[in-house]
Amino acid sequence: MTRNGKIARLPRAIRDRLNQQIQDGVPGKDLVRWLNGMNEVVDILAQQFNTDRITEQNLSEWKQGGYQDWLKHQERRDWVRRISDEAEDITDDAGVMPWMERVGAMFEVVLGKVVEQQAQAAVETPEQLGALLTLSRELARHRQLAQDAARWRTEEIRRQERENxxxxxxxxxxxxxxxxxxxxxxxxxxxxxxxxxxxxxxxxxxxxxxxxxxxxxxxxxxxxxxxxxxxxxxxxxxxxxxxxxxxxxxxxxxx
Structure with a gap:
């Protein structure tokens, strides 16, 4: 969802630093004072909101909205890093398999398990059925993309051999x-x-x-x-x- 409040209009670098400080437990008053002390913030507020201050109310609204989005984004990034670390630890016959292929294979397993769990549960509402269909489509799409990637990789290897x-x-x-x-x-x-x-x-x-x-x-x-x-x-x-x-x-x- 696109947000358009005062803090949402600030540069990403400032928003990321703000979110990190919120997560670290820095008091709201200190955060407001820190934001209002930056010339870049003051200029943006004057140009877009005809004001020069961010209030504690603005910060409270951000904590309920943009900050929550940031937390979810961080969770997704952590998940990718964790999967990456696990993929690097996997040893199998295809030890030279590229990183994305290993992660893709694990992602397919995870997504397949989710689809299996959803299919075993009772489908009682249109929303549940829609969620199951969406997951199934995503799994099929991922497999198609994986096949396309494998085909492209084979063609690239052949091209390099021709031009070697x-x-x-x-x-x-x-x-x-x-x-x-x-x-x-x-x-x-x-x-x-x-x-x-x-x-x-x-x-x-x-x-x-x-x-x-x-x-x-x-x-x-x-x-x-x-x-x-x-x-x-x-x-x-x-x-x-x-x-x-x-x-x-x-x-x-x-x-």
Whole structure:
């Protein structure tokens, strides 16, 4: 419920300090004097209420309203902290389960027990039936959210695996080894190279061999700029069958 009294309009930090002092048993007169002694409080009261004082009556009303809301909020926070501590102490096969999943699992158990207790009690009024239905819906909703979270986590793990730099390095390493395999195959095809350069002048043979060396080094040093097809079983088994590197049998060089 939204409150709009004098104290409710104060900044949250001031309200929290006030509530803590009320809980600690500080007398009302001291609290009123403390509030009215802050320039920030005086400015807010003047702007929004055309007054410059908080009275003991204002404080009494706050104790019955806003302070009670704060106490309930603190109870919920304490419950979450307690559940968190218990969840951290749980040891099971899924020891690496994220904190929220452990807390969520315990919350589902607690909520399930409440639903069970409500179902066992006699439902005599529409309000009781409505409460039972609400709890049942909350339990179903929580389970759906838990399933969605698990699915998202699985997808995130797969995405990280796809984008893992280590995987990229491994692909580059495989590509470089594949390129080296092609180069070694070509090195053993001296007859083919001689056939290609037959009839060329010594100068053009030297140019052709230099072009082959340069292209091969570029292929080995910078595989990403050229690109590689995904390796197949055939490639892995017999590199000589690959056609990733093809020498032009009719190079554009003068005879």
């Amino acid at each position: 730099p280590k995987d990229i390095d491994e692909r580059i390493d495989r590509a470089q080894k594949k390129a080296l395999a092609h180069f070694l195959v070509l090195a053993h095809r001296q007859t083919t190279l001689r056939d290609i350069t037959k009839g060329m002048s010594p100068e053009n043979v030297a140019k052709f061999e230099k072009a082959v060396r340069d292209q091969t080094l570029k292929y080995l040093r910078d595989p990403e700029s050229i690109g590689f097809a995904e390796s197949s079983d055939a490639d892995e088994a017999d590199p000589s069958e690959s056609d990733s590197i093809q020498l032009d049998p009719t190079p554009n060089l003068p005879a």
